[in-house]
Amino acid sequence: MFFAVISILPEMFSAIKDFGVVGRAVKNEQVVIHVINPRDFTTDNYRRIDERPFGGGPGMVMMAEPLEKAIMHAQDLAKQAGCDIQNGQCPVVYLSPQGETLSEPLVANMPSLDGMILLCGRYEGIDERLIARYVDKEISIGDYVLTGGELPAMVLMDSVIRRLPKVMGDDLSAEQDSFVDGLLDCPHYTKPLEFHGEAVPPVLLSGHHANIAKWRFLEQVKRTKARRPELWEDFQPSKQQAKWLKDLED
Ligand SMILES: Nc1nonc1C(=O)N[C@H]1C[C@@H]1c1ccc(S(N)(=O)=O)cc1
16 A cells, blocks of 8 residues: 655654554555655745745644645655556545544545555644645544644554554454444453453453353443443444343343
8 A cells, every 4th residue: 555645744754664563564565655745845945835824823834835746746656656546646635633533434444545645734734725626535633733744644544554454463353453343342361360469351261262252242342331332322233242242131
């Protein structure tokens, strides 16, 4: 999968490119992450990418032209990478508090894309004319304002890349994550058998896979009801899960 990130702080992206599961996916060429600095597309000696806002007010606004050239360069890279691009353009996503909140359903569809261009804002944001002309979707990672869109871009890439086939050591693990089946995940345990006098739930040591699966599901239900009742309201159990729930009620 192809990613191009447009940011005036390109060094930040070593945090995702050089470490962990995503770093390994980049090294294995399962993912390509280009980082493009709009300053490289400026024409003045100060490499200006921001200006005072028209109409006054605090802070600075990112200028349209360097970002436009950076996006066009990213589109060229996407084409060179062989991205199968609808209507000739790789989707451009702007990370902003005004976007649709990132969620599992939104992430779930992204791995099917060949690539994405991620636009990271700083300061008060970006000239609205650039957004109107080039941004396909605004995405927010939550209702708070950060100093930059770089961390949200890394959050988005991480959530998408971990769902790509063969990226996680065990593809099944991604299927058992919280939210994937509409519930929070169950508790997990590993060695030692006892920790400060706390034992591991015996069912997990039984080797009885059906009982373990039932116990894990009922723990998900308990945790979801307690912590995210609104998720529980929308939960649609499978036939097997409905049977387990009935056993709980009986
Ligand atoms: N939350 C977030 N989820 O993704 N990005 C988030 C974020 O805080 N980005 C901030 C630096 C940049 C920014 C972008 C847009 C606006 S604006 N004028 O649209 O309000 C304000 C601040």
